[in-house]
Amino acid sequence: MKKNKQPKPKDAKPDAEIKLDVEKIRKDFPILSRKINGNQLIYFDNAATSQKPMQVIKAMDDFYMQSNANVHRSVHKLGEESTEAYELAHKKTAEFIHADFSEVIFTKNATEAINLAMYSWGMQNIRKGDEIVLTQMEHHSNLVPWQYLAKTKRASLKFLELDAKKGRIMPEDIYKKITNKTKLVSVTHMSNVLGTINPVREIIDLAHDKKALVMLGEVAANDLRAIWNKWDINQSEKNAE
Ligand SMILES: Cc1ncc(COP(=O)(O)O)c(C=O)c1O
Numbered sequence: 001m002k003k004n005k006q007p008k009p010k011d012a013k014p015d016a017e018i019k020l021d022v023e024k025i026r027k028d029f030p031i032l033s034r035k036i037n038g039n040q041l042i043y044f045d046n047a048a049t050s051q052k053p054m055q056v057i058k059a060m061d062d063f064y065m066q067s068n069a070n071v072h073r074s075v076h077k078l079g080e081e082s083t084e085a086y087e088l089a090h091k092k093t094a095e096f097i098h099a100d101f102s103e104v105i106f107t108k109n110a111t112e113a114i115n116l117a118m119y120s121w122g123m124q125n126i127r128k129g130d131e132i133v134l135t136q137m138e139h140h141s142n143l144v145p146w147q148y149l150a151k152t153k154r155a156s157l158k159f160l161e162l163d164a165k166k167g168r169i170m171p172e173d174i175y176k177k178i179t180n181k182t183k184l185v186s187v188t189h190m191s192n193v194l195g196t197i198n199p200v201r202e203i204i205d206l207a208h209d210k211k212a213l214v215m216l217g218e219v220a221a222n223d224l225r226a227i228w229n230k231w232d233i234n235q236s237e238k239n240a241e
Pocket of ligand 1: 047048108109110111112139141142188190191192217219220
């Protein structure tokens with residue numbers, strides 16, 4: 001995968017300019033019209049399971065009612081339609097996160113994606129004495145795989161510490177913990193517990209200066225702020241060292 005040195009997309013707007021018409025968006029989500037205990041449903045557990053808007057529900061229904069078949073395999077009309085839909089979903093996702101088509105891999109959830117990165121890239125590239133940098137605010141899914149890898153390869157884990165009062169990473173810690181020994185920095189973009197948005201641009205730039213790779217958890221932050229900060233593990237560059 002390519003290193004993440006891409007500029008901000010031309011149409012990207014600063015946060016202050018992004019205006020969401022919340023009422024209009026809510027209408028797209030049928031489940032939000034439910035009342036529970038007499039109260040209109042308000043749902044915040046999106047990092048765990050996000051609710052689906054009508055457009056997604058309809059696309060899934062249409063697919064199962066019209067085209068459902070194996071992709072890249074079945075040589076009949078339904079197989080062709082399914083393959084086309086599958087490819088198109090990858091293409092649209094790539095455009096949304098400003099990645100190349102070949103860089104998009106769908107997994108069933110974040111935990112599976114991180115384990116896949118650990119078992120494939122991590123097992124091949126992390127060696128004794130290497131350092132993997134995480135933060136103290138990581139979800140288990142971005143902690144346990146790296147603990148396992150560090151133990152297996154006799155590498156070490158370092159944690160960017162939090163300022164307990166502000167719930168934020170201490171800026172000076174970034175410069176202390178990301179060093180020439182760092183091979184991977186894996187951090188959440190936005191904490192699901194604290195709501196803290198991490199200074200990922202700064203972390204990525206420093207990690208790249210140290211020739212380390214960066215993995216960002218976008219589970220809680222998959223909005224417009226995130227689109228130019230994509231996952232940038234670049235196996236070929238690392239292997240070339
Ligand atoms: C910040 C964060 N990362 C990762 C996960 C795990 O996500 P998944 O269930 O997709 O594996 C969650 C789930 O709540 C989360 O909040």
